Amino acid sequence: xxxxxxxxxxxxxxxxxxxxxxxxxxxxxxxxxxxxxxxxxxxxxxxxxxxxxxxxxxxxxxxxxxxxxxxxxxxxxxxxxxxxxxxxxxxxxxxxxxxxxxxxxxxxxxxxxxxxxxxxxxxxxxxxxxxxxxxxxxxxxxxxxxxxxxxxxxxxxxxxxxxxxxxxxxxxxxxxxxxxxxxxxxxxxxxxxxxxxxxxxxxxxxxxxxxxxxxxxxxxxxxxxxxxxxxxxxxxxxxxxxxxxxxxxxxxxxxxxxxxxxxxxxxxxxxxxxxxxxxxxxxxxxxxxxxxxxxxxxxxxxxxxxxxxxxxxxxxxxxxxxxxxxxxxxxxxxxxxxxxxxxxxxxxxxxxxxxxxxxxxxxxxxxxxxxxxxxxxxxxxxxxxxxxxxxxxxxxxxxxxxxxxxxxxxxxxxxxxxxxxxxxxxxxxxxxxxxxxxxxxxxxxxxxxxxxxxxxxxxxxxxxxxxxxxxxxxxxxxxxxxxxxxxxxxxxxxxxxxxxxxxxxxxxxxxxxxxxxxxxxxxxxxxxxxxxxxxxxxxxxxxxxxxxxxxxxxxxxxxxxxxxxxxxxxxxxxxxxxxxxxxxxxxxxxxxxxxxxxxxxxxxxxxxxxxxxxxxxxxxxxxxxxxxxxxxxxxxxxxxxxxxxxxxxxxxxxxxxxxxxxxxxxxxxxxxxxxxxxxxxxxxxxxxxxxxxxxxxxxxxxxxxxxxxxxxxxxxxxxxxxxxxxxxxxxxxxxxxxxxxxxxxxxxxxxxxxxxxxxxxxxxxxxxxxxxxxxxxxxxxxxxxxxxxxxxxxxxxxxxxxxxxxxxxxxxxxxxxxxxxxxxxxxxxxxxxxxxxxxxxxxxxxxxxxxxxxxxxxxxxxxxxxxxxxxxxxxxxxxxxxx
RNA sequence: GGGCGCGUAGCUCAGCGGGAGAGCACUACGUUGACAUCGUAGGGGUCGCUGGUUCAAUCCCAGCCGCGCCCACCA
Numbered sequence: 001x002x003x004x005x006x007x008x009x010x011x012x013x014x015x016x017x018x019x020x021x022x023x024x025x026x027x028x029x030x031x032x033x034x035x036x037x038x039x040x041x042x043x044x045x046x047x048x049x050x051x052x053x054x055x056x057x058x059x060x061x062x063x064x065x066x067x068x069x070x071x072x073x074x075x076x077x078x079x080x081x082x083x084x085x086x087x088x089x090x091x092x093x094x095x096x097x098x099x100x101x102x103x104x105x106x107x108x109x110x111x112x113x114x115x116x117x118x119x120x121x122x123x124x125x126x127x128x129x130x131x132x133x134x135x136x137x138x139x140x141x142x143x144x145x146x147x148x149x150x151x152x153x154x155x156x157x158x159x160x161x162x163x164x165x166x167x168x169x170x171x172x173x174x175x176x177x178x179x180x181x182x183x184x185x186x187x188x189x190x191x192x193x194x195x196x197x198x199x200x201x202x203x204x205x206x207x208x209x210x211x212x213x214x215x216x217x218x219x220x221x222x223x224x225x226x227x228x229x230x231x232x233x234x235x236x237x238x239x240x241x242x243x244x245x246x247x248x249x250x251x252x253x254x255x256x257x258x259x260x261x262x263x264x265x266x267x268x269x270x271x272x273x274x275x276x277x278x279x280x281x282x283x284x285x286x287x288x289x290x291x292x293x294x295x296x297x298x299x300x301x302x303x304x305x306x307x308x309x310x311x312x313x314x315x316x317x318x319x320x321x322x323x324x325x326x327x328x329x330x331x332x333x334x335x336x337x338x339x340x341x342x343x344x345x346x347x348x349x350x351x352x353x354x355x356x357x358x359x360x361x362x363x364x365x366x367x368x369x370x371x372x373x374x375x376x377x378x379x380x381x382x383x384x385x386x387x388x389x390x391x392x393x394x395x396x397x398x399x400x401x402x403x404x405x406x407x408x409x410x411x412x413x414x415x416x417x418x419x420x421x422x423x424x425x426x427x428x429x430x431x432x433x434x435x436x437x438x439x440x441x442x443x444x445x446x447x448x449x450x451x452x453x454x455x456x457x458x459x460x461x462x463x464x465x466x467x468x469x470x471x472x473x474x475x476x477x478x479x480x481x482x483x484x485x486x487x488x489x490x491x492x493x494x495x496x497x498x499x500x501x502x503x504x505x506x507x508x509x510x511x512x513x514x515x516x517x518x519x520x521x522x523x524x525x526x527x528x529x530x531x532x533x534x535x536x537x538x539x540x541x542x543x544x545x546x547x548x549x550x551x552x553x554x555x556x557x558x559x560x561x562x563x564x565x566x567x568x569x570x571x572x573x574x575x576x577x578x579x580x581x582x583x584x585x586x587x588x589x590x591x592x593x594x595x596x597x598x599x600x601x602x603x604x605x606x607x608x609x610x611x612x613x614x615x616x617x618x619x620x621x622x623x624x625x626x627x628x629x630x631x632x633x634x635x636x637x638x639x640x641x642x643x644x645x646x647x648x649x650x651x652x653x654x655x656x657x658x659x660x661x662x663x664x665x666x667x668x669x670x671x672x673x674x675x676x677x678x679x680x681x682x683x684x685x686x687x688x689x690x691x692x693x694x695x696x697x698x699x700x701x702x703x704x705x706x707x708x709x710x711x712x713x714x715x716x717x718x719x720x721x722x723x724x725x726x727x728x729x730x731x732x733x734x735x736x737x738x739x740x741x742x743x744x745x746x747x748x749x750x751x752x753x754x755x756x757x758x759x760x761x762x763x764x765x766x767x768x769x770x771x772x773x774x775x776x777x778x779x780x781x782x783x784x785x786x787x788x789x790x791x792x793x794x795x796x797x798x799x800x801x802x803x804x805x806x807x808x809x810x811x812x813x814x815x816x817x818x819x820x821x822x823x824x825x826x827x828x829x830x831x832x833x834x835x836x837x838x839x840x841x842x843x844x845x846x847x848x849x850x851x852x853x854x855x856x857x858x859x860x861x862x863x864x865x866x867x868x869x870x871x872x873x874x875x876x877x878x879x880x881x882x883x
Numbered sequence: 884g885g886g887c888g889c890g891u892a893g894c895u896c897a898g899c900g901g902g903a904g905a906g907c908a909c910u911a912c913g914u915u916g917a918c919a920u921c922g923u924a925g926g927g928g929u930c931g932c933u934g935g936u937u938c939a940a941u942c943c944c945a946g947c948c949g950c951g952c953c954c955a956c957c958a
Contacts, residue, residue, distance in 0.1 A: 267958035846938030
């Protein structure tokens with residue numbers, strides 16, 4: 001027998017182990033079935049489960065569990081990401097605690113240390129995903145730095161290099177002066193800040209008394225200025241364009257060039273040009289063949305290009321020093337307050353520097369073409385659809401992707417340099433050496449490129465590399481392309497776009513047909529969760545407190561397309577209560593011997609209550625299936641919530657009580673069978689979102705041959721016959737009972753008191769319904785006896801209306817006349833507003849002429865019903881006045 | 884500057900051309916043989932504002948106000 005209260009902690013681990021023992025998550029168990037594949041967004045190996053993971057993996061788990069039940073051979077491919085910079089930082093912090101730096105260890109020992117760290121404490125998140133219930137095929141788990149996946153990375157690099165789609169170039173890159181590495185545009189985030197705008201005077205070479213004024217937010221970069229630009233049509237500067245001015249402090253002449261980049265509306269109209277430290281200036285520099293003078297070192301301190309007195313100052317000290325010197329020279333025109341956005345490294349949190357250097361780039365523009373076309377042609381579809389536009393916007397304006405990083409942890413670039421700097425790109429050192437020997441005519445010593453690749457470079461290959469590419473594995477043939485990618489919008493550019501590019505380029509097919517983009521999980525006030533704000537809700541704590549099922553259900557019920565998920569503990573508690581409700585419904589079934597009967601066909605049920613329930617279940621099943629097919633996770637969860645709590649528990653089980661207690665044997669047996677069968681269906685339908693509690697109840701419901709719920713087939717709603725008459729009948733019984741309950745409550749009848757009920761002016765249909773469901777009405781509305789009457793209601797009755805039938809509670813003597821008067825007045829007022837509205841509508845010729853006939857008919861019926869109710873209640877009010 | 888989204892009950896949010904909904908919170912009553920992590924009933928909303936389209940607008944269109952996010956730029 002089940003316990004009174006559901007205790008998630010006692011069942012979850014047990015069932016997860018049972019599933020794994022049964023191999024329930026393994027792909028390939030049913031080779032005859034159609035494949036269904038999802039690749040997990042690989043969590044960082046350093047990570048621990050946060051709310052975003054919980055949401056992301058709950059949704060994936062719902063899809064794959066549903067797909068398995070729906071008869072697919074499912075592969076949910078798991079794994080972890082080596083997360084270059086993040087992981088390196090974790091281990092460097094450890095070393096720091098020992099008073100060491102990675103340079104003290106040297107590269108090889110440092111990398112060995114990271115592997116040791118990974119073996120010991122990396123991948124804790126995998127265990128946490130299990131606690132959440134994620135049904136990945138763990139036997140296929142991969143890591144982005146596994147041998148096979150690393151080989152895939154080298155193959156892609158070499159291939160793209162030979163195709164001219166990867167190249168080495170000297171360009172301005174975003175340099176992180178704290179981490180000492182280049183980062184891509186996407187890893188830079190803009191933050192608004194208050195700063196100053198300085199306007200400097202640069203004297204003309206020919207006329208030292210005359211100046212060109214330039215404004216800047218970064219005075220220290222002036223030491224690297226190699227020109228001043230003015231707009232070619234700017235009359236103010238027409239006579240100086242082409243001349244030189246003298247760069248103060250440095251004392252060198254620099255040209256005043258005419259370039260459309262100079263905006264006459266901004267600043268002074270003349271702009272200083274620092275090609276080595278500004279992206280726009282770099283372009284101007286290229287157009288005019290200007291010198292590019294790098295004045296900063298890797299720490300963003302002034303280097304030897306600066307005059308001796310400035311050397312070694314960091315950029316902010318240098319700024320003060322330059323301004324001070326300019327002021328001393330009398331060359332500061334003005335200083336203004338200014339708001340500007342500064343580029344910060346998303347990992348280091350320091351301002352990044354545009355820095356001129358040699359790096360490796362991917363020609364993203366070339367790869368983007370097919371990736372755009374695949375979406376345009378509908379071969380890959382975004383859900384919700386609005387993300388398509390975001391994807392296009394970025395893809396159509398894509399910039400070269402800087403893929404080299406000056407860190408140690410990651411895939412080292414497979415490029416070697418000869419003594420004269422010639423590049424040999426190859427998958428192995430031996431191949432590179434062979435190529436070099438041929439090129440030089442003799443064996444030479446090669447030095448390998450020290451850089452590693454951007455972590456997203458290997459992530460981009462994830463749907464291919466986890467399936468064995470570049471080998472022609474059976475898994476690759478069977479499971480590629482995958483079906484759905486489930487991810488957050490924050491990595492559309494980082495990851496989704498790049499997987500599209502790589503998948504199309506190397507497989508000729510997009511890696512997924514659907515990309516489901518879910519929202520961010522925020523706190524209950526809508527704030528982004530962050531450690532610094534202290535508003536982080538830990539999903540593991542919620543699992544401890546309320547169970548994984550409750551957390552999963554909460555996230556699912558809140559996962560509305562296109563809207564952020566606002567998480568609050570109260571919601572989780574509420575859905576834990578839902579688990580308890582389900583638990584107790586199962587307990588009730590168990591106590592009454594209501595278990596699924598093998599071979600039972602609900603179509604054979606004859607009792608209308610049972611036929612009514614089967615119809616409602618058919619509707620709920622269809623809704624659940626449709627919602628999942630359309631990725632409307634919230635509708636899936638909320639629809640079942642309503643069905644279980646309202647339809648099954650509040651009404652059906654209450655109906656079942658009198659049937660089970662007093663019905664004849666056939667009705668009792670049928671009701672037990674239908675209740676058991678419906679509960680069984682409910683467990684199946686809820687299993688994808690609440691796998692643990694449903695599996696536990698499934699096992700408790702009957703002696704089973706060890707069969708697990710996880711393997712049960714998903715039901716077809718269409719297979720269930722619906723009985724319109726039974727549904728109409730019971731829906732009416734429910735309305736009648738509700739009407740009586742409301743009247744009782746308004747009349748302050750004690751909840752336990754059994755009172756008589758009279759129904760007046762009921763047609764034959766009502767008489768038949770009462771005859772058929774007398775016990776249900778008496779039981780649920782606490783009625784002593786139902787009587788059909790023709791005569792007027794007894795004096796002192798409480799009266800109401802249900803579907804045109806007068807509902808009478810004869811309470812002579814105990815009735816509170818004033819309260820009843822108030823109740824009737826209120827109801828009459830509501831009816832008269834309704835009637836007026838309907839009259840107005842039905843008197844409108846335009847409505848009668850143009851509205852669909854069925855809408856007109858509905859409105860007429862409504863008016864008729866309201867008018868009838870008004871008449872009956874008016875009469876009731878008159879009878880009351882006679883008292 | 885470009886793009887996306889959001890303003891519906893006290894709170895969090897569904898709905899999106901024809902009767903304003905849910906959960907939580909709130910009020911009253913209740914130990915009815917599954918469940919007080921519960922039951923029954925109830926109160927609470929000019930669906931941001933202004934126009935337009937329509938027989939009909941919370942829903943479609945336009946404008947405005949407020950809020951959020953993304954991209955680009957910022958001398």
